[in-house]
Amino acid sequence: MPTLLPQGLELSAFLPREDARDAFIGRDAATIADLPQGATVGSSSLRRQALIRRTRPDLDVVLYRGNVETRLRKLEEGVAAGTILALAGLKRLGLAHVATHVMDLDAFPPAPGQGAICVETRTGDERTKAMLAAIGDAPTAAALACERAFLAALDGSCRTPIAGYATVSGGELRFRGMILTPDGSRAHEISGHGAVSDAAAIGREAGEAVRAEAGPSFLASWS
Numbered sequence: 605m606p607t608l609l610p611q612g613l614e615l616s617a618f619l620p621r622e623d624a625r626d627a628f629i630g631r632d633a634a635t636i637a638d639l640p641q642g643a644t645v646g647s648s649s650l651r652r653q654a655l656i657r658r659t660r661p662d663l664d665v666v667l668y669r670g671n672v673e674t675r676l677r678k679l680e681e682g683v684a685a686g687t688i689l690a691l692a693g694l695k696r697l698g699l700a701h702v703a704t705h706v707m708d709l710d711a712f713p714p715a716p717g718q719g720a721i722c723v724e725t726r727t728g729d730e731r732t733k734a735m736l737a738a739i740g741d742a743p744t745a746a747a748l749a750c751e752r753a754f755l756a757a758l759d760g761s762c763r764t765p766i767a768g769y770a771t772v773s774g775g776e777l778r779f780r781g782m783i784l785t786p787d788g789s790r791a792h793e794i795s796g797h798g799a800v801s802d803a804a805a806i807g808r809e810a811g812e813a814v815r816a817e818a819g820p821s822f823l824a825s826w827s
Contacts, residue, residue, distance in 0.1 A: 605722060607755045616725040616733045617740035618748055622692035624719035624769055626652065626712055627703035630686040631679050634704040636660055639685055646675070646684035650786060651715050654765035656688070657788030659711070672697060692719035713767035713782055716751035720744055743772035746800045750807035754781050757811025768810075770803070777803050781810050783818060785825045792818045 605615065633639045636659055645660075646668025647653050653665050668675060668687055672694070675687055688707070694700045723739075725732045747770035754768045765788075768781040777800050784791040794814040796806045815823065 605717065605724070607752060607759075609724070612727050613724055614727045615722045615748075616729075617723040617736035618744040619721045619723075619739060620741040621744040621747070622695060622719040622721075624714045625691045625709055626688050626707040626714060626718075627691040627694055627700075628686055628688050628705040628707060629676070629679060629702055630704045631682070631684075633686060636663075636686065636705075639663060643685040644683075646678065646687045649688075649715070651765045651767055651784070652688045654784040654786055654788040654791075655712055655767070658784060658791060659788075661788065672699065676702060690714075690718055709769060710780075713780065714769050716755050716766065716768040717748055718769075720748055722748070743800075746770070746772050746777055746803040749803040750777060750779050753804040753807030754779070754811040755807075757808050758783065758815055768807075770807070772800055775800055777806060779806055779810055781807075781814060783814055783822075785822065790822065790825075792822070 628636055636656065641662045642664060644664045644666055645656050646666050647656065648667060648669050656663060656665050666684065668678065668684060670678065672689060678684065679687055691700065691703060691706060694703060723736055750770040751768045755766060758766060765784040765786055770777055770779040776797060778797045780795045782791055782793045792814050794810050796810045798806050
């Protein structure tokens with residue numbers, strides 16, 4: 605979903621979140637660490653591309669498009685030695701078994717909102733919102749409010765390497781975010797925590813803080 609919604613629309617409910625982690629799928633190597641020097645890894649996500657380069661700057665990262673089945677076929681054809689996809693998507697397609705390694709959240713943080721499904725409604729449509737209350741998951745809604753506020757503070761989009769993930773436990777929300785240069789050579793990380801009721805503020809303040817820390821020269825690398 606875009607960070608800024610069209611006028612007259614709002615996010616009214618979130619289903620319980622699936623696993624937010626990324627999954628590596630290797631043709632001959634089970635993990636990124638196992639790939640030989642110079643191996644090709646395909647991804648269409650700038651976040652994943654930057655994180656791959658940050659983890660293994662010796663690898664050749666190439667643009668890799670198509671639906672899940674197309675990407676898996678390209679892997680079999682040898683277009684790349686490996687690729688990274690959202691574990692949530694693989695699970696929902698019944699393809700979790702193709703993952704050769706599930707990425708660690710700390711080493712390979714997900715995109716804000718990864719694994720979540722939301723329902724968008726017309727603003728002020730209280731009847732529909734009341735019906736959606738039965739399927740809405742409050743912890744997921746709070747986590748996404750934080751993550752989306754982090755994105756908004758950074759003017760984030762699918763064209764910028766941004767990672768962010770929030771969790772809720774016992775009435776407290778914890779958040780960790782990261783911004784990277786597209787080549788993965790530089791990164792800034794930030795964390796925050798507080799009451800669930802302050803979810804959006806935690807995300808917004810984290811975004812503003814990391815933006816100030818990184819400075820305009822770092823953000824210019826996104827353009």
